[in-house]
Amino acid sequence: MRGFTLIEILLAVxxxxxxAGSTIGLSWTTVRVTALDRATEEVVELLRSAHWQAxxxxxxxxxxxxxxxxxxxxxxxxxFANRLSTHDRIVTLPVEITATGAAxxxxxxxxxxxxxxxxxxxxxxxxxxxxxTVNIGGIVDW
Numbered sequence: 356m357r358g359f360t361l362i363e364i365l366l367a368v369x370x371x372x373x374x375a376g377s378t379i380g381l382s383w384t385t386v387r388v389t390a391l392d393r394a395t396e397e398v399v400e401l402l403r404s405a406h407w408q409a410x411x412x413x414x415x416x417x418x419x420x421x422x423x424x425x426x427x428x429x430x431x432x433x434x435f436a437n438r439l440s441t442h443d444r445i446v447t448l449p450v451e452i453t454a455t456g457a458a459x460x461x462x463x464x465x466x467x468x469x470x471x472x473x474x475x476x477x478x479x480x481x482x483x484x485x486x487x488t489v490n491i492g493g494i495v496d497w
Contacts, residue, residue: 391452391477391478391485394449395477395485395487398454398475398487399487399497401427401429401444404444405460405462406418406462406495408431408462409463409493410462410493412464414439415464416432416433417464418431418461418462419435419438419460422454422459422475425448425450425453426446426447428444428445429443430442434459435459451480452479453478454477455476455478456473456475456476457475463493468493469491472488472489472491474486474487474488
């Protein structure tokens with residue numbers, strides 16, 4: 356007789372199911388981490404852009420970053436309330452990512468310095484939080 360027995364076929368199917376199940380789990384974890392990493396990179400880029408534009412004296416105004424819920428805005432002006440809103444650059448975080456920490460970070464004209472060290476933490480359920488820090492000299496790190 357040639358062919359496979361029912362036991363051999365069931366065993367092969369069971370092995371394939373286990374492999375597929377572990378692959379799906381790993382890929383889901385990767386998707387969650389990738390979304391958090393992408394959001395972190397966007398916020399870091401926004402902060403660094405505000406820092407450099409303040410140092411270069413763009414529009415001869417301070418530049419700042421304002422966080423309100425899942426919306427983070429790079430603005431030009433002495434404060435978010437007194438900004439030149441036509442120059443706003445906005446990043447909206449995915450709904451599953453929450454941001455906490457400093458609500459407003461203002462970079463001084465020409466020096467790029469801030470009043471006190473600040474940080475923003477991004478979190479997503481099932482992933483390690485990412486904390487972005489800005490030192491008094493305006494240097495952004497994560």
